[in-house]
Amino acid sequence: MEKPKKIFTDLVDKAVAAANSMHRDELLFSYKGIRYPITICSPETFKALESFEARSDDIVLAGYLKSGTNWLSQIINDLIAVSKKKTQGRESNVNDEELGEFPYLEVGDAEKYERMTKLPCPRFMVTHLRPENLPKSIFKNKVKILLLLRNPKDVATSFYHFSNGIATLPSYETWDDFFTDFMTKKLAWGCYLEYLSEWNKYIDEENIMTITYEELKENRALGVKNIAAFLGIPLTEEELQFVAERSSFQSMKKNSENTHGAFGDVFFRKGVVSDWKNIFSEDQNEKMDKAFEEHVAGTKLGKKLKYDLYCKA
Template sequence: MKECDRIVDGIRHPWATKDEILEAMKTFEVREDDVWLITYRKSGTTWTAQIITILSCGCDVRKIDEIDPKDRVSFLDVLKQGMTEFAHVTTAKKPSPRIIMGTHFQSRHMPRELTTKKPKIFYVARNPKDVAVSFYYFHKSNKLLKTFESWDEYFQAFYDGDLVGGSWFDMNLYWWNRRNEDNVLFLKYEDMKEDLGSAIVKMSEFLGWPIPEGKLEEVVKHCSFGNMKKNPKFNYREMIDISVSPFMRKGMVGDWKNYFTVSQNEAFDKLYEEKMQGSGLTFRFEL
């Protein structure tokens, strides 16, 4: 990995996740009326955040489009270029209700109060094979992360859980085990792809933010992958070299079949079976 990547408490972090951030999370004040979106990387974070913010303004699509996506939510994990203070400091000053887009932190680095207070928490899970491919291209295009020499090298790192953010299995199983808590809504990326309208209704009901009559179809259209991919606000050129790969690349279910070799697929299936045994958590790997 890059020299600036480092392991803290068994989890690899990028340089932009400063020690000050990890330390601050231990005492970060969570509010009961917060809305949190937590995901493993490349699992539909930006997509889901777009839906939540549209619901927050009564499904007024034009109104939400006037606000830069980076200004709608707080992202606590990193100190981004150009920031004059840490996001957790800025977020602590925001009025309620706050929409906190993330984190990608594993449980050991999340704000401790997320286990004692009851904000609304969305967790979005995506099948690990498609996550692996999407994260591979994120590494290729991200100006701040290592570019792996080959897919084979990257696959081994993903298999071992030795990537920025740690193990896919650890994070997803942790939130799956919390899925029955009243303030947690566990969503699957594949279900959202298959029937986005139903997912948006479920999210609305969970938040208690009703969808005005006749607005659902407009929200579904606005939040389609194709529509969001065309929106320059979601290209994040400050950290992504879109000539290598756009931030929003394909968004499809089953793209992993174009990358996993037969032997890699067999090895990963064996690991998946071992890790997921007895959990009851299942995924669809194609639609």
């Protein structure tokens, strides 16, 4: 796994170095009405992504920024590794270690999708994109999508700290300023509540499984077991425990320098539920509650989030 990890850390290091020489207002660009970080995404990449040809055995992890995608990536990568060990007789004339790509589908150069045609099965990809901005082939070929959800107040809180910890995103002098931008759709990857509303249209598709950050925190072993079943990977009790233990927050934070380089502590800050209570004002709580009610509350996805349990003071 050293080569893929190096690809991840090299891209992040290069992006941060470029961002450090840019003005705050230059860090984001707009594509089809949504903003993205210019140092890791580009219009050319998005254009090339439209014609990306998904395979039916691809695996996609979809989750908004700071919903726990790094955490779930660890689990899924370990499950794929377990699966490959069980089928080591498979024929392959490519070296998995030599063909690694940055895992986030929309991040990188426009030529990455051509290189990805050489990757062995199953290809694992992560995305923060809304469904309408994903390649149509993902839905046409019924790719298995694990949709990760997290309560919006904790997403906002984590996003705020992340923005102030990494140069590729605009930093904020105050939480109040960030909250205003979060609620007025001015952040990278767009509005989270709109993201939830759009993904709700796909929640009944048989190739899509939803899982919440909160339920995974409550019972990680059960979450791993359910994900493995969705991906069709049988696990022994020993393998289940191995994957669950490696994906504990403590274990991942301890290893974060190896997996995420100098910014490991930024990617893995607290990993808790209800950190929003330390930062939201009463007025901000009311504004978020109202927006959630308008966009998501009556949907199946909204019910899955258990908003009253995790987001009411």
